[in-house]
Amino acid sequence: MDQFFDTIGGGGIATLLLAAVIIISVFKGVRIVPQAEKHVVERFGRLRTVLGPGINFIVPFFDRVAHKISILERQLPTASQDAITTDNVLVQVDTSVFYRILEPEKTVYRIRDVDAAIATTVAGIVRAEIGKMELDEVQANRAALIATIKASVEDAVDDWGIEVTRAEILDVNLDQATREAMLQQLNAERERRAQVTKAEGQKRAVELQADAQLYAAEQAAKARRMQADAEAYATGVVAAAIQDNGLEAAQYQVALKQVEALNALGNGPTKSTIVVPANALEAFGDAFKMLRGRTS
Structure with missing residues (x-):
């Protein structure tokens, strides 16, 4: 060396x-x-x-x-936290949060354990938001609740240089007693709806039957009215003929009725022989003369 x-x-x-x-x-x-x-x-x-x-x-x-x-997007482990709704129902909410670091200098120098800090922030916000709602609202407005939680978490972690990309409520669990009570309420509601449906069906059937009867009565009345109109018309024609032709028209109508009655007796099913008085034959003869005179 x-x-x-x-x-x-x-x-x-x-x-x-x-x-x-x-x-x-x-x-x-x-x-x-x-x-x-x-x-x-x-x-x-x-x-x-x-x-x-x-x-x-x-x-x-x-x-x-x-x-x-x-700076890749990260997912916090699924966390469960208890919350009480305004109607005093204890629920267990499972949440998951996705985030990414945008400004590492803030994340490094302002917070020691960013995952734990975000998880604690989410738990507090979830309890606060659910505490403002009833159980039915939590179940029905889950999308709005998620949006509110996401916005609140974003405001809380803004000083840490973090962007919350997504917040999810995975499940809302109830205790056994609350589940049984809700199941009983659901069964009662189903039974009530079935009874209402049955009653509405019966009511509709009665209404349809009443409508049918009313329609039948209206048609019968209409038929009677048409028949009365026809009879009134025929009577009017006869009255007009009597007024125009006088006694001759009345005698003609009487003769016509006599001939019709005679034909009806002759064409009957029994084919019986008819016996009439002499003066009746004269009346029939006069009727035939009047009929021939009318037809000629």
């Missing part, structure tokens, strides 16, 4: 040391940051800068990468 140093001399040693320093400086001064990360650089213990993805340069021996922060 001594022979080696004697060979290169003092100038060569200095050159080697300078080359080594340059290589180390380049190695420490050039930082390649992956796409999914950001690096927090400190100088003498203070925040110097935040390096983004790609090639970056820092001052060697003075600056150092103190924290390497992933």
Whole structure:
């Protein structure tokens, strides 16, 4: 070794040391940051800068990468917290939160355990929001409740350089006593609806039957009215004929009715012999004379 140093001399040693320093400086001064990360650089213990993805340069021996922060979206483990609604129902709510770090310098220097801090914040907000609602509202307005929780969590973690990308209520569980009470209420409601449906059906059947009877009565009345109109018309025609032709028209109508009656008796099913008085025959004769006179 001594022979080696004697060979290169003092100038060569200095050159080697300078080359080594340059290589180390380049190695420490050039930082390649992956796409999914950001690096927090400190100088003498203070925040110097935040390096983004790609090639970056820092001052060697003075600056150092103190924290390497992933900026990928993260999911907190599913958490369960108890809450009491305004109608005094104890529920257990399962929640899950997704977030990502946008400003690593805030996350590093303002909060020690970001996951635990977010989980605690979410638990408090969920209890507060559910405490403002009744159980039925919690079940029916889950989407609105999730949006409210997400907005509240975003406001709470804004100083930590975090963006809450999604908040989910996975399930709302009830104790056994509340479940049984709700099941009884549900069965009672189903029975009530069935009775209402049956009553409405019976009512509709009665209404339809009444409508049918009313329709039949209206049709019968209409038929009687038409028949009365026809008889009134016939009477009017006869009256008009009597007015125009006097007694002769009336005698003609009487003779016509006599002939029709005689034909009906003669064409009867019994085929019986008809005996009439002499004066009746004279009346029939007069009727036939009047009929022949009308037709001629």
